[in-house]
Amino acid sequence: MNRRNTLKSGLVLIGSATLATLLRPVGATSQILPGGRHWASADTLPPAPVNPELRLFFDKHEATQVKAIFDRLIPADELSTSASEAGCVVFIDHQLAGDYGKGRSRFQSKPFVQGTPEQGDQSPLAPADIYRRGLAELDKDCRYRYDKPFSQLSEDIQDQYLEQLEAGVIPFSFITSGAFFSLLLGNVREGFLADPIYGGNRDMVGWKMIGFPGARYDYRDVVALKGQPLDIQPVSLIGRI
Template sequence: MSKKDLSRRDFLKTTGIATGTLVGGGLIGGLIGFGSNKNNSSNSDKNASKDQAANTNSKGKMFFTTDKEFEILSNATERIFPKDDLGAGAIDLGVPYFIDHQLAGNYGSNSREYMQGPFYAGEATQGYQSRLTRAEIFKQGVGKLEAEAQKRFKNGFSSLDDKQMDEILTAFQKGEVAMSGVTSAFFFTLLRSATIEGAYADPMYGGNLNMEGWKMKGFPGHQMSYINVIEEDKFQKIAPKPLGQH
């Protein structure tokens, strides 16, 4: 297989990154823009995907107050985890709803974390150093995605083509976009992590709709036990089960 024919999802599937094994160091983010011509889709395709995700998720939005903000978030997550021949992308998996719901809860408010000063610029090896909550960072980050789209292309982020979206997301990943109280690189790291989590978390949290993320990886979900097949010589394909289905 030639390098240019390797899609982002192929890379995720064969390395185990998507299940959290190797996430970090910009590996997922470094794939932004890689093979984008192969996965280009029209705005009508994106809108159809958003409608499908909305129809399969009855909880609705809990954090983002406008459709425009939610649409920007949706398109950004889709570029990080795009739909392709191997399966659903972030929008069809309900990832935007997963992130929205998480931001409306303890994750967004950092309620279980120490958030007092002093605040200094952290080293690359350190974790969360911002005075801002995740909710504040995402709110600002989504606004900055829109502002950067207007600045570079005189158009809204959700109206850009895939290559243009990738250019902006790559700029965020590299820390090239000015943000207040946090770097754009840190926002991108949060966005990327939340996208992957939404694709593979238990469906009870709003993402991984119909367990499609698990099915792509062949992950069996939450089984009570494997005692009935543990001594089998043949490889076992087990239908996934979510929490609460036992």
């Protein structure tokens, strides 16, 4: 879909909504269907910086397995540090202990039916539930296959196992292993590129790698530098509190 078609679709929807309002049948009423997260004024305030020494959701074994998985998805190389060194495990640990882990932003009322790929996950399970059960099943499967947990496998075997997980061929009882892999991959990316105030992207390594300026609000000192490297140092929300 290109920009023109996107704009056309938006205008059609606006026009249809206006027409529907004008032609509403006599006696028709509107109804609010609750289920989402209610807005609160406190949500507009910056979050408190995450304490990286405080583990809120994972137990020690779970944290070790997540670290091993994340470090194969984003290993240390010449471009940046590994996922765990960037704080990705801390990031998702705190997210799972909060509203994200509880699925507060999701509509979680019945019925639950199989959706289309475009609709995304339709599971009644919140992310925290998926992690807890998914890590347990992954650990059980690794011990059955290799007689050791994922974190103790060689890097080559770990990569092969993650490829099978992504392909959905690892037997999981409650979701597909491919869906669990997608959740892990999405979360490690978020942790690597989120604002450091949330515990990941430590020292803004993700932003520095891609040249993202972060929460910077003033570009007057570089606006005239056309065709030149800007070398802008990123700014975190931590520096704005």
